[in-house]
Amino acid sequence: MKRYLPFLIVLLVAVVAVGGGAVLYSAKRPHPLTIPKGKSVSAAKESGEGHALGPADAPVTLQEFGDFQCPPCGRLSEPINQLQRDYKEKLRLVFRNFPLINHLHAREAAYAAEAAGLQGRFWQMHDALYREQAVWSNSADARALFAAYAGYIGLNTERFKLDMDSEKVKERVEADQKQGLSLGVKNTPTIFVNNKEIDPKSLNPTELRAAIDAALKQAKPSS
Amino acid sequence: MAKRNTSTESTTKRSRVPTILYTIAALICLVGLAEATYLTVMNLTGETAVCGGSTSCFEVLGSKYAKVAGIPVAGLGAVAYFSAFTFATFAAFGYRRARMLFALTIAAMFLATLWLLFVQAFLLHAFCRYCLFSAAMIFLLAGIVVSQPATD
Numbered sequence: 495m496k497r498y499l500p501f502l503i504v505l506l507v508a509v510v511a512v513g514g515g516a517v518l519y520s521a522k523r524p525h526p527l528t529i530p531k532g533k534s535v536s537a538a539k540e541s542g543e544g545h546a547l548g549p550a551d552a553p554v555t556l557q558e559f560g561d562f563q564c565p566p567c568g569r570l571s572e573p574i575n576q577l578q579r580d581y582k583e584k585l586r587l588v589f590r591n592f593p594l595i596n597h598l599h600a601r602e603a604a605y606a607a608e609a610a611g612l613q614g615r616f617w618q619m620h621d622a623l624y625r626e627q628a629v630w631s632n633s634a635d636a637r638a639l640f641a642a643y644a645g646y647i648g649l650n651t652e653r654f655k656l657d658m659d660s661e662k663v664k665e666r667v668e669a670d671q672k673q674g675l676s677l678g679v680k681n682t683p684t685i686f687v688n689n690k691e692i693d694p695k696s697l698n699p700t701e702l703r704a705a706i707d708a709a710l711k712q713a714k715p716s717s
Numbered sequence: 718m719a720k721r722n723t724s725t726e727s728t729t730k731r732s733r734v735p736t737i738l739y740t741i742a743a744l745i746c747l748v749g750l751a752e753a754t755y756l757t758v759m760n761l762t763g764e765t766a767v768c769g770g771s772t773s774c775f776e777v778l779g780s781k782y783a784k785v786a787g788i789p790v791a792g793l794g795a796v797a798y799f800s801a802f803t804f805a806t807f808a809a810f811g812y813r814r815a816r817m818l819f820a821l822t823i824a825a826m827f828l829a830t831l832w833l834l835f836v837q838a839f840l841l842h843a844f845c846r847y848c849l850f851s852a853a854m855i856f857l858l859a860g861i862v863v864s865q866p867a868t869d
Binding site (some may be wrong): 496499500503504507508511514515518519522615618621622625626629633638639641642643644645646647648651 | 795810
């Protein structure tokens with residue numbers, strides 16, 4: 495038995511390492527990849543739509559006008575991601591940039607997200623910017639941090655830096671902002687559920703869930 | 718008779734030392750394997766929580782040096798730690814050839830660690846806490862190799 499013991503130990507460790515890695519991978523896999531192919535749109539700006547996550551024919555659309563440097567937007571980011579995971583194909587998330595002038599790095603952060611979007615990683619950069627908001631918001635060189643995030647999420651950093659300064663990216667942010675202004679958006683986050691603005695006092699996970707449930711009920715009779 | 722018993726005990730104690738040291742080495746390799754597996758998965762998923770607000774961590778893990786031919790360095794580290802664990806386990810069970818293979822693996826890991834420390838200190842001017850932790854473990858493993866000659 496002792497003869498086989500080292501083989502058994504090594505085999506056990508191999509199984510635990512591979513199995514543990516696989517479990518961790520499935521738990522941490524980025525949520526955009528959990529949406530079935532053909533049902534996720536990561537960059538549909540050409541059609542006038544913001545960055546969207548979820549099926550185009552979902553009964554409920556949650557549209558957010560957000561500023562990456564706005565703390566309440568950052569606090570709502572993960573709960574909104576959770577809503578998408580919970581409602582799956584019943585909910586479509588749309589994000590539009592609305593960088594506020596009083597936030598020093600907000601516009602550059604929006605450019606960073608759009609530049610990541612050009613390489614198909616808008617949502618990963620969106621999540622990174624919100625999660626690391628406290629760090630880059632107070633940094634003297636936020637661009638260097640954005641480039642580091644870009645490298646970490648697997649972007650071509652040289653292309654990312656060029657894209658951040660490109661007219662295409664700036665135009666996209668401007669277009670989002672114009673759209674927001676035309677809808678009367680003044681603050682962030684401003685959230686619409688099926689084109690109905692949510693009262694800013696109700697911007698918390700519980701009331702957002704209630705608004706989605708109500709929108710789902712309304713959508714059912716007509717479908 | 719008493720003197721002979723003392724001599725036998727001393728020989729037994731000496732023969733246990735390599736077993737104990739290789740067992741410790743195997744345990745260190747397990748810690749390294751767990752850390753490298755975690756970092757590999759985080760790198761593959763792009764999960765940014767791993768750096769938890771550390772700018773230096775992002776600068777290192779997001780740099781071009783964090784990948785070799787598209788493979789995360791942490792992934793290569795996981796393979797190296799697993800190999801070292803395998804050889805250390807067999808060496809602890811008395812397989813003499815495993816000692817040499819363990820020493821060679823640790824030598825390669827030691828050189829790779831020196832390169833990565835150089836990159837962090839002089840090219841990136843930023844240090845990643847995971848990388849420093851791994852470097853510390855490899856220095857410990859190198860110490861074990863030096864204290865236990867691969868051949869008798």
